[in-house]
Structures are given as structure tokens and as C-alpha cells.
Amino acid sequence: MTTAELSAPAPAWRRHLRGQSTSAAAVLAALLTILGAWQLAVVVGNRIPSPADAVDSLVSEAAIGELWHNLAISMNRFLLGLAAALIVGAALGVWMGLSKIADLAFSDVNAAALAIPAVIWALLTTMWFGFGWLTPVVTVFLSGLPFVVVNIAKATRAVPADLVLMARSFGVPRTKVLRHIVAPAVAGSTVAAVRFAIMSAWNGLLLAEWFGATSGVGWRSRYWYDANQLDGFFAWVLVFILLLVIADLLILGPLERRITRWRSA
Template sequence: MDRLNRIWPPLLVIAAIVAIWWIVVEQSGSLIFPTPGQVAAGTMELARNGTLWEHIGASLLRVATGFLIAVLVALPLGLWVGRVDAAYRTLNPVFQILRPISPIAWIPIAILWFGVGDMAPVFLIFLASVFPMILQTAAGVHAIDGRYLRAAENFGVPRAKLYRQVIVPAVLPEILTGMRIGLGVAWLVVVAAEMIVRSSGLGYLIMDSRNAGNRYDLVVAAMIIIGLIGLGLDVLMRRLEELRGVRWRYGR
């Protein structure tokens, strides 16, 4: 019953938005902007011929690749920067300068370096997600109660064991928070990044549908699918954050 009470209010809001959308389009007599029925029909058309799944798969693969590379770079770098004061003082200003630069601004450079294939979007996704994870992880290390670190050092705990059994468990909530932020930004960026690729992805689908006969039903369908997948990814990360081993940390 509690789950039902949480679900039906947003469903009612969505239903109201769809109804208003339908009424406005019908009353305006628009010949270009699609109704919800036309969007649903366009989505079914893409689903039946398999095009929809190809575009979704291409986008998810690019996000997964760029995000995984970002995780492999950001987590050890964030742990090191957060633990070593000299590294933090040296590198934090650099990260703070690079972080606000929109990944979209890197598109010309990405094209120059990687062309218009898959590597350019992967590079942009990496840039979008790596800095939030580095900074969030480093902030989590700084928030660890120093008593635990000093106690481990006094007992001669090796550095590798200190990271594995003290620092990483303590900072895990912040790591997942950074991953959630990074994944959300990565999914946002992939749509713009795919507008420069040749033949696949939801971003490419939007541009191709617009250019190939003004198929705005497919444009809106792709936008809705992007939103739904983004919601699903956020829900998945929230579920990870709610795990008992993640919610617990030192000093709480």
C-alpha cells in the first residue's frame, strides 16, 4: 500500500500532462507537432523494425564505456587526492577549473582528436562524469574521522589494507553519490554528443528524424525514451545507495 501511495501521484501528474498535451495539439490544429497517439505510433514503428533497440543499445554502450573509464580513473585518483594533502592542494584547483567547463564545449576538440566515430562521444562522457566522482570521493576522504586513521597507523596497518578496510568503507556513500551525479551528467551529455556521430544512438535519432522529413513524432519519442532511461539509471543508483553496507560509515 505504501508503494502504491508513492506511485500514483506522479502517475496522475503524467496523465494530466499527456491529456493537456493532446488537447492543446488538437485545439491548435498543428500539422507539425505530434499528438501523444502519433508519438506512441512512431515508437511502435521503431520498435517493430528493430531500429529503436539499436539506437538505445548504442547509447547505453557509449555511456557504459565512458562511465567505466571515468570510474577507473576517478576512484583511485580521488582517494589519493583526498588522502595526500600536497596532492589535494596541487590538483584541486585544476579540477575546479576543468569541472565547470561544459562537455559540449569540448565537441570541436573531440571531433579534431577522434573524428565522428564512437570515441568522440565516449571521450565527452568520460569528461562529464570523471570530475564529479573525483571531487566527491576526495571530499569523502576528508570527512573521515581522523581517529580511525590515526588508530590504524598506530597499529602499523599497511597502506593497502588501510585503504581497503578503513578508507574505502568510510567513503563508500560519497563514492556512490559521485557516481550517481556522474552517471546522470553522462546520460545528459550522450544525447548531444551523439548528434555528431554517423549512424546510431538516441541523439543521432533525434537529428535524423528532424532532417529526414520532419518526423517530430520520432523526435518526441526519442526525448521521452531518453527521460525514461535516465529515470531508470537514477533509480538504480538510488537502490545502491540504500544498501546497508553503503549507508553505514565510520564516525556515525
């Protein structure tokens, strides 16, 4: 085998397979870490149920139809609120990044929204909308929106102003400037915005369903908490954590690498 062959880049299929193996290893490592820390807490504590007890509770919940039913309800609420936060946040962030007036008008408000924890949004929406689907959806929206706005606005400000001015001086329409100049520049930050928004909004969803819903993952967690059945409570907490880990490692991570692959080209 020649030196040129040794230094040649790996085929695309091999790099893809290597990336998939890395993602699988990351998921396995994360799961083992969670289970190891949990088992250690079981040994140290005296009232913490074991992972086996939590899994048994999940099996029981699935057998009576509560697991998938409440999980589907929560996911529908979460996706609806997150989609609204991404659409509104992206538009507002780009506007703030391109317009000094918009930046002055909304930057302080967005900074204040970033400082408000998800539990406050959950309590406020419960008092505003009562028990129903609107409370968790609006909580997800309000919890995730500031993170989308701040990341998109920051990335838009980083777009070279000379490049935008040159495109405009050559008569390039604003829509094409946004599509071909601004959008590629903020693509990487968009994934970061989605990651932060998902974490905050998912916590907001759990709290909103805990305080102001009669269905969903948060409500079912509170059901077992009020019943003083820690195995059932920990079972739903496990579902909550695993969904975050899987979404981050299997969806957001590969998506970010794909969007920003031009940086290493």
C-alpha cells in the same frame, strides 16, 4: 497483541517488500508526472506531438530494427565511458583526499572541468576524434569524471585523520586502511557521485552522438529532427528521459539505501 509485539521491528522480508513497493510507487509517480506535463504541453502548444504519437513512432522504429540496435550501441558507449570515469575518478578522488599535494595539484583543474558543460566536451571530442565510437565514449568519460572526483575527494577528506593515523601506527598496511576505513566512509558519497556522473555523462552521450556519430540514440534523434518529424524526435527524447528515471529510481536509489543502511541500524 502485547505492547512489545506492537513495538517490535517488522521482519526483514516485510521491510524489503515495503521498500520494493515504495520504489514501484516512485517510478509510477514519475511516469505519471512526465506524461501529465507532456499532455498539458500538447494542449497548450500547437506543434507538440502527443504521447500516443511518440509511442507509435517508437513502435515503428522497433519494427524496422532501429530502436534496439541504436539503444544497444548507445548503452555500450555509455557504460564504457562511465566505467572509465568511475575507476579513474575514484582513484584520483581518494588520492586528493589523502594527499595535500595531490589536492593542490588537481582541485582547481577539477573545478574548471565541473564548469565546462557537456555540449563543449561533445564539440571538442568531435573535432578531436571525428565521427566514430571514440567521440561519445570520451565525451561520457570527460562529462562524468569531475563529478566522481569531487564527491570521492570530499568524502575521503571527511574520514577522521586520527583513525587513519592510529591504524598506520599499529602497522596496518595502506591497502587495508583503504579497504576497511576509507572505502566504507566514502560508500554513500560514491552513489551520489555515480548519480551526478550518470546525469552529466548521459547528456554528454546524447550531444556527442548528435554532433559526431552515425549511430546511437543521439544520432537517431537528430535524424528525425533534421527530417522535421517531431513525433519521431520526441519519441527518442522519451527514451532518453525514461532511461534516466528508471536507472535512478530502480538501480541507484535501492543501491544507496543498501549501502547506507548501517546509518539507521
